[in-house]
Amino acid sequence: MSRQCVLAAQKANRVLGCIQRSVTSRSREVILPLYCALVRPHLEYSIQLWGPQYRRDMELFERVQRRATKLIRGLEHLSYEDKLRELGLFSLEKRRLQGDLIAAYQYLKGAYRKDGEGLFIRECSDRARGNGFKLKEGQFRLDVRKKFFTVRVVRYWNRLPREVVDAPSLEVFKTRLDEALGNVV
Numbered sequence: 001m002s003r004q005c006v007l008a009a010q011k012a013n014r015v016l017g018c019i020q021r022s023v024t025s026r027s028r029e030v031i032l033p034l035y036c037a038l039v040r041p042h043l044e045y046s047i048q049l050w051g052p053q054y055r056r057d058m059e060l061f062e063r064v065q066r067r068a069t070k071l072i073r074g075l076e077h078l079s080y081e082d083k084l085r086e087l088g089l090f091s092l093e094k095r096r097l098q099g100d101l102i103a104a105y106q107y108l109k110g111a112y113r114k115d116g117e118g119l120f121i122r123e124c125s126d127r128a129r130g131n132g133f134k135l136k137e138g139q140f141r142l143d144v145r146k147k148f149f150t151v152r153v154v155r156y157w158n159r160l161p162r163e164v165v166d167a168p169s170l171e172v173f174k175t176r177l178d179e180a181l182g183n184v185v
Helices: 002-022 028-044 055-070 080-087 092-108 143-147 149-159 170-183
Strands: none
Touching (some): 002 028, 002 055
């Protein structure tokens, strides 16, 4: 998977370089839509399947986004995290988590009924703390299993507030999830 990450980052960097060379304006209104439409899809294509597993691969992707934020005039004095906050963007790691949680929500609400029967196991608990729709976390001896979709999502799903998990529709879930993830640094 590391090789796939390197290839995706190279392709995204090439597109970003083309934007840098061909667009004279460095305003937020020009660079941000170009980045979101042309560069970020290379970094997020099928990310739930082959997503970066190692810290160095995650940092490789973040470097591309960091380079894109440096192109925008007027934000030079801010740190990377402040630039993201100012632009209304999440880090790519947080966006991967967001995509994972959205996919889990869709599955749990019945969107993928035939594809993954029994993918998640609901935990029966009488505890009043947290959301009322907890998922059971499995115990595994191998570290390689920690990177599986069903394992990496459960911990974060169980930490979500009740109002996010109990959202009546996908759009409401996405809005509430953005608010919840916006509070997490």
